[in-house]
Amino acid sequence: MxxxxxxxxxxxxxxxxxxxxxxxxxxxxxxxxxxxxxxxxxxxxxxxxxxxxxxxxxxxxxxxxxxxxxxxxxxxxxxxxxxxxxxxxxxxxxxxxxxxxxxxxxxxxxxxxxxxxxxxxxxxxxxxxxxxxxxxxxxxxxxxxxxxxFNPGFLQLQRVDWNSPAQLLEQIIRHEAVHEIDGWDDLRRRLQPDRRCFAFFHPQLPDEPLIFVEVALLPAMPASIAPLIDKRAEPLRANQFKVAAFYSISNCQPGLKGVSLGNFLIKRVAEELKREMPQLKTFCTLSPIPGFARWLRAGALCEGLPKSRAERLDAARAVVLDACGQDLDRIASVAALRALVPDVMQALTRLAAFYLGVHAAANGGDPVARFHLDNGARLERLNPLADLSAKGVKQSFGMMVNYLYDLQKVESHHEQFTRGEVAQSRALASML
Known part of the structure; x- marks a missing residue:
């Protein structure tokens, strides 16, 4: 009672x-x-x-x-x-x-x-x-x-470096959503001279980053993530900087979900880097493909394909399934992926090309792909065995992708995507 x-x-x-x-x-x-x-x-x-x-x-x-x-x-x-x-x-x-x-x-x-x-x-x-x-x-x-x-006119772009307030650096560690930051040594490496980190702030939340992006300055377009986040790697010299690769973008405010921030951030950062280092010729990403494995397990469906393309998609899926005895879990490990023969890896890469080059434009397409393609990027290159972390193997069988940001063509590529077309390189288009 x-x-x-x-x-x-x-x-x-x-x-x-x-x-x-x-x-x-x-x-x-x-x-x-x-x-x-x-x-x-x-x-x-x-x-x-x-x-x-x-x-x-x-x-x-x-x-x-x-x-x-x-x-x-x-x-x-x-x-x-x-x-x-x-x-x-x-x-x-x-x-x-x-x-x-x-x-x-x-x-x-x-x-x-x-x-x-x-x-x-x-x-x-x-x-x-x-x-x-x-x-x-x-x-x-x-x-x-x-x-x-929170429209772009109110947002302030700031570079985050090792001299930034400790409270801000702690938030960068806490909110990193793509490639976990393993403590202060790891963060320090990501803020060395061959790396950049930029964040958007709002005047009403001056101590709270809204979203931040991490950039690697490199001699060439990257093909795997491990060298970019290796905290023991030696920094490169400035005369080697030819490519700016965006390798992580993280939202810090769940309450701002759906508010467009990241698309403006990448373009602003690219323009800022171009002013600072005119020698930079290429702006690209090294991005995960978080929905690829789930799509493949669900049957690798692409609606509306011409007969010839549908046959190539089915053939590639059959090659991969035959190689793993109809059980995709058998290739969901680093050892199994490394052991795949070239024909099977080529088939797996072709499936990823269909997933990004066709399925991305459909409702329910890969969220990372839709973000970059709608932002005006071009689907540039697929990279097998690029992310052999547990997360990368589970989500995409280790596959990663480079999106290219051609600052002169982002608007036309965006318009192309709004019409349901994916801007992509000739090499990837030839795989479809």
């Missing part, structure tokens, strides 16, 4: 906290609330952060339901605009169609530290949208506003 009373008391306390938070939201949107917005917004943010996880979910549900546009008012205004499409009616329709919660978020954003609070709120929201589709409109409002507040 005592436990039941305690549970009831806790529930009543949580319900009271949620009601208080919703009252703060309404106060903030009122005329009086606008005049006292900083104080009310601070209370609101504090109340939200103190809510338990299930109550945060309830708050999002109420925000989605109670702070939406009035359907009847929108309908009447839309009819008025349809009858008389003048500027006055359009302004009224636009005003009524905007959810009140967008203005609520704007007023929270005026609070010192408000931008960071909204990013944190969206992070909490994103974990729920898949299971609660009724929150999709609320998520769209967050994304709409954050995309405006």
């Amino acid at each position: 005592l436990d039941g009373l305690k549970n009831a008391a806790r529930k009543a306390s949580r319900d009271h906290a949620l009601r208080g938070l919703l009252i703060d939201c309404k106060r903030l949107l009122s005329e009086r609330g606008e005049a006292n917005s900083v104080t009310i917004a601070r209370d609101l943010v504090t109340r939200f952060a103190a809510l338990p996880d299930d109550q945060q979910g309830s708050f999002f549900e109420r925000l989605s339901r109670d702070f939406s546009p009035d359907p009847q008012a929108v309908l009447q205004s839309a009819q008025a605009y349809a009858d008389e499409p003048n500027a006055s009616n359009l302004v009224r329709l636009t005003h009524l169609a905007e959810p009140p919660r967008q203005e609520l978020l704007r007023r929270i954003n005026r609070l010192p530290g408000g931008t960071s609070s909204i990013v944190a709120m969206r992070r909490a929201l994103l974990g729920r949208v898949a299971k609660q589709p009724e929150l999709q409109a609320l998520e769209a409002d967050f994304l709409h506003l954050l995309s405006s507040w």
